[in-house]
Amino acid sequence: xxxxxxxxxxxMAMAVFLAMGLSRDPRAVPSAMIDKPAPPIDLPxxxxxxxxxxxxxxxxxxxxxxxxxxxxxxxxxxxxxxRDVAQRHGIPLYGLNYKDKPEDARDWLARxxxxxxxxxxxxxxxxxxxxxxxxxxxxxxxxxxxxxxxKQLGLITPDIWRTRIQPVIExxx
Amino acid sequence: MIPEIGLFSLILAxxxxxxxxxxxxxxxxxxxxxxLRVARPAAVGQFCLTVLAFGCLAWSFVHNDFSVLYVxxxxxxxxxxxxxxxxxxxxHEGSLLLxxxxxxxxxxxxxxxxxxxxxxxxxxxxxxxxxxxxxLLLFLLFLSNPFERLMPPAMAGRDLNPLLxxxxxxxxxxxxxxxxxxxxxxxxxxIAALLSGELDALWARWVRPWTxxxxxxxxxxILLGSxxxxxxxxxxxxxxxxxxxxxxxxxxxxxTALIHSLIVTERRGAFRSWTVLLAICTxxxxxxxxxxxxxxxxxxxxxxxxxxxxxxxxxxxxxxxxGGSLALYAWRAPTVGLGxxxxxxxxxxxxxxxxxxxxxxxxxxxLGTLYPVVLDxxxxxxxxxxxxxxxxxxxxxxxxAIFLMGVGPMARxxxxxxxxxxxxxxxxFAVSVATAVMLPLAMPGAPRLGSPMIVxxxxxxxxxxxxxxxxAAQRLTDGGGQWLRRLGRQPRAWYGMLLAHAGIGIFIAxxxxxxxxxxxxxxxxxxxxxxxxxxxxxxxxxxxxxxxPNYTAQRAVFPVTRDGKxxxxxxxxxxxxxxxxxxxxxxxxxSGFTRxxxxxxxxxxxxxxxTVRIQVKPFMTWIWTGCLLMALGGxxxxxDKRYRRAQDVAARLPKADAAPSxxxxxxxx
Numbered sequence: 155x156x157x158x159x160x161x162x163x164x165x166m167a168m169a170v171f172l173a174m175g176l177s178r179d180p181r182a183v184p185s186a187m188i189d190k191p192a193p194p195i196d197l198p199x200x201x202x203x204x205x206x207x208x209x210x211x212x213x214x215x216x217x218x219x220x221x222x223x224x225x226x227x228x229x230x231x232x233x234x235x236x237r238d239v240a241q242r243h244g245i246p247l248y249g250l251n252y253k254d255k256p257e258d259a260r261d262w263l264a265r266x267x268x269x270x271x272x273x274x275x276x277x278x279x280x281x282x283x284x285x286x287x288x289x290x291x292x293x294x295x296x297x298x299x300x301x302x303x304x305k306q307l308g309l310i311t312p313d314i315w316r317t318r319i320q321p322v323i324e325x326x327x
Numbered sequence: 328m329i330p331e332i333g334l335f336s337l338i339l340a341x342x343x344x345x346x347x348x349x350x351x352x353x354x355x356x357x358x359x360x361x362x363l364r365v366a367r368p369a370a371v372g373q374f375c376l377t378v379l380a381f382g383c384l385a386w387s388f389v390h391n392d393f394s395v396l397y398v399x400x401x402x403x404x405x406x407x408x409x410x411x412x413x414x415x416x417x418x419h420e421g422s423l424l425l426x427x428x429x430x431x432x433x434x435x436x437x438x439x440x441x442x443x444x445x446x447x448x449x450x451x452x453x454x455x456x457x458x459x460x461x462x463l464l465l466f467l468l469f470l471s472n473p474f475e476r477l478m479p480p481a482m483a484g485r486d487l488n489p490l491l492x493x494x495x496x497x498x499x500x501x502x503x504x505x506x507x508x509x510x511x512x513x514x515x516x517x518i519a520a521l522l523s524g525e526l527d528a529l530w531a532r533w534v535r536p537w538t539x540x541x542x543x544x545x546x547x548x549i550l551l552g553s554x555x556x557x558x559x560x561x562x563x564x565x566x567x568x569x570x571x572x573x574x575x576x577x578x579x580x581x582x583t584a585l586i587h588s589l590i591v592t593e594r595r596g597a598f599r600s601w602t603v604l605l606a607i608c609t610x611x612x613x614x615x616x617x618x619x620x621x622x623x624x625x626x627x628x629x630x631x632x633x634x635x636x637x638x639x640x641x642x643x644x645x646x647x648x649x650g651g652s653l654a655l656y657a658w659r660a661p662t663v664g665l666g667x668x669x670x671x672x673x674x675x676x677x678x679x680x681x682x683x684x685x686x687x688x689x690x691x692x693x694l695g696t697l698y699p700v701v702l703d704x705x706x707x708x709x710x711x712x713x714x715x716x717x718x719x720x721x722x723x724x725x726x727x728a729i730f731l732m733g734v735g736p737m738a739r740x741x742x743x744x745x746x747x748x749x750x751x752x753x754x755x756f757a758v759s760v761a762t763a764v765m766l767p768l769a770m771p772g773a774p775r776l777g778s779p780m781i782v783x784x785x786x787x788x789x790x791x792x793x794x795x796x797x798x799a800a801q802r803l804t805d806g807g808g809q810w811l812r813r814l815g816r817q818p819r820a821w822y823g824m825l826l827a828h829a830g831i832g833i834f835i836a837x838x839x840x841x842x843x844x845x846x847x848x849x850x851x852x853x854x855x856x857x858x859x860x861x862x863x864x865x866x867x868x869x870x871x872x873x874x875x876p877n878y879t880a881q882r883a884v885f886p887v888t889r890d891g892k893x894x895x896x897x898x899x900x901x902x903x904x905x906x907x908x909x910x911x912x913x914x915x916x917x918s919g920f921t922r923x924x925x926x927x928x929x930x931x932x933x934x935x936x937x938t939v940r941i942q943v944k945p946f947m948t949w950i951w952t953g954c955l956l957m958a959l960g961g962x963x964x965x966x967d968k969r970y971r972r973a974q975d976v977a978a979r980l981p982k983a984d985a986a987p988s989x990x991x992x993x994x995x996x
Binding site for chain 1: 567569600604607608611642645646649650653654656657660661697698714715849929930938
């Protein structure tokens with residue numbers, strides 16, 4: 155008898171979860187990585203595979219690490235915000251090109267514009283695991299001491315930038 | 328006036344649907360014949376009323392009645408007439424109406440072709456389909472009224488999204504919805520069987536042709552959508568694992584499992600509760616897919632925030648249909664029995680393993696699709712887990728499934744013999760391995776061995792075709808006799824199976840070669856420049872402005888040559904749709920048996936140069952051909968004579984049970 159109830163149980167769990175989602179308040183993302191040192195990246199650069207991204211040289215300034223991929227739809231939507239961040243606010247923006255083919259990624263940048271100082275090619279997602287990446291896009295705020303201070307799961311809308319990320323960065327600076 | 332007639336006929340359709348649902352159910356439960364007899368005329372009436380409503384909406388579109396809010400939001404006077412008609416299903420309200428129209432059409436078909444079914448059973452089937460209609464009609468009338476007036480009327484209309492202004496828009500949604508909605512028939516049969524307790528081999532024989540027909544439509548629908556994405560989205564991909572595509576792929580996988588599970592139920596009386604569960608799941612996934620996509624839940628969860636009523640209604644509707652049917656399943660399935668036994672290696676066990684793999688695959692697509700939604704619902708951010716997840720999950724799942732697909736038809740029912748199977752399949756196996764290893768050496772360019780993924784893909788492709796051919800050859804020659812005469816005696820379902828399985832092979836070959844050997848260049852080209860790709864020379868000869876009915880465009884001329892000889896001239900366009908001020912790149916493609924030549928315009932760079940994407944995709948047409956073969960196979964199998972005969976038998980012997988072994992098991996009922 156019990157096994158015949160399993161499908162119903164699974165469905166009801168899904169339905170309850172979706173129903174809760176309908177009324178739930180927005181809340182901050184918990185992350186095990188907050189206030190931990192940013193893991194080393196040491197990956198070839200997308201645009202210059204002979205060079206490597208060196209996180210140590212960024213010590214002393216607040217910078218952003220944005221996880222992106224050419225196969226990710228929302229990544230294109232957040233490009234205007236990223237461009238704004240990099241150009242108008244002058245914050246160093248680095249990319250982690252996650253589980254992507256480098257040639258596709260370069261095409262994508264050529265087509266949509268490149269807001270990054272540089273992007274590291276994480277073709278097998280190994281560094282992504284170190285950073286606890288759930289999906290793409292994600293953005294990390296890393297302080298002058300090399301610690302992760304904030305993690306944005308999902309795309310940065312102008313609103314999220316203004317209300318959540320910019321205050322964090324200003325406080326750190 | 329016309330829109331009001333449409334609205335009024337929807338209200339009448341709701342009343343008819345209520346009668347179609349309630350009276351036959353009461354009739355079946357109490358033996359009240361008059362109640363049962365309501366089902367058929369009600370189904371006919373509901374269909375006519377829905378056609379009338381749909382016609383009214385289409386009339387409003389074709390005649391540019393911008394006093395209708397939905398028309399003003401999705402059409403424009405300059406839109407060509409064919410797209411004004413297709414714009415009926417260009418938005419949420421109209422596509423729901425299309426869904427309803429097709430549901431009533433399937434119901435009508437069931438009403439017409441079920442004359443030979445026992446009256447009580449046919450009544451229950453039609454009642455369940457009527458119940459689904461009721462849910463849709465309530466949603467249409469109270470939360471998504473397509474006939475709502477706009478006062479004062481709009482002057483021009485906001486136009487149909489330019490991405491949708493394509494011949495694909497005219498054929499793709501109706502085909503896809505025919506597939507989605509068609510699974511409601513199998514669902515209704517499953518519910519009727521659970522209600523009545525009549526779940527036997529004969530039941531499977533009734534359900535099979537309907538399921539095969541729906542599966543065929545869905546296959547064609549997905550194919551059309553994919554081909555449309557290939558030439559309109561402009562960048563040469565054809566499957567992106569985005570939620571909208573996944574929504575159609577999940578019911579396809581579950582439906583594929585269902586048609587195979589039905590075979591076992593029909594032939595051996597086994598897997599009954601599993602088959603019923605699959606029928607419920609397939610339709611549930613169809614509902615989940617259509618509604619999540621159409622309500623905008625998947626593409627943007629903010630639809631919930633914008634209109635909480637719609638989100639809640641969808642959830643409630645889904646809970647009633649899916650939750651209700653699964654509860655019924657939990658209550659009644661333990662009584663339907665297990666059917667004939669079988670050993671660890673038999674056609675049953677092979678079909679069961681394939682079923683499990685297909686179901687797990689559908690489940691993993693569901694997981695990958697819902698995961699971002701759940702995060703988004705919780706406002707954890709908008710995330711895409713994308714192709715890496717699906718590719719990592721899919722290849723390992725499909726490899727054993729495709730292998731078993733070759734073995735299954737060879738195996739005997741009940742008990743198969745391993746050495747015998749090995750003997751029958753060793754030639755096919757050797758041929759497929761040899762093909763996979765040798766073929767990459769024959770591809771254009773310097774001879775080199777294929778990468779592991781290419782070899783695996785080619786092996787699976789060659790195995791599908793070779794094992795199918797081996798099966799056909801042995802079936803026709805085993806035990807001597809005239810093979811030509813046997814050829815004519817084989818049932819259509821068997822030919823359908825051969826076509827569909829070979830189609831899978833052709834499809835995999837296309838996917839493997841198109842992905843593995845494509846040549847693509849994205850570059851800046853000056854007017855007059857030439858680019859080489861895969862042995863072809865593409866010349867950016869000229870560029871001239873042109874105009875369409877509702878757009879202006881830059882049209883480029885690309886003569887393509889090979890070794891100095893002209894091959895074809897391609898005309899990619901960059902269009903600017905004036906009403907929505909939206910630019911769209913229209914690629915031009917020359918499709919051939921062994922390669923597609925693809926040119927798309929990007930953006931202008933400076934005065935005389937453009938970014939251009941040039942691709943040579945080998946064996947792209949094989950992907951479409953494979954899908955068409957699968958669909959053709961489904962069509963052949965759905966038209967098998969056996970099913971028509973089955974209904975005659977049913978008329979004479981309402982309690983007949985075709986599989987003797989099933990009788991024993993029914994003792995437990």
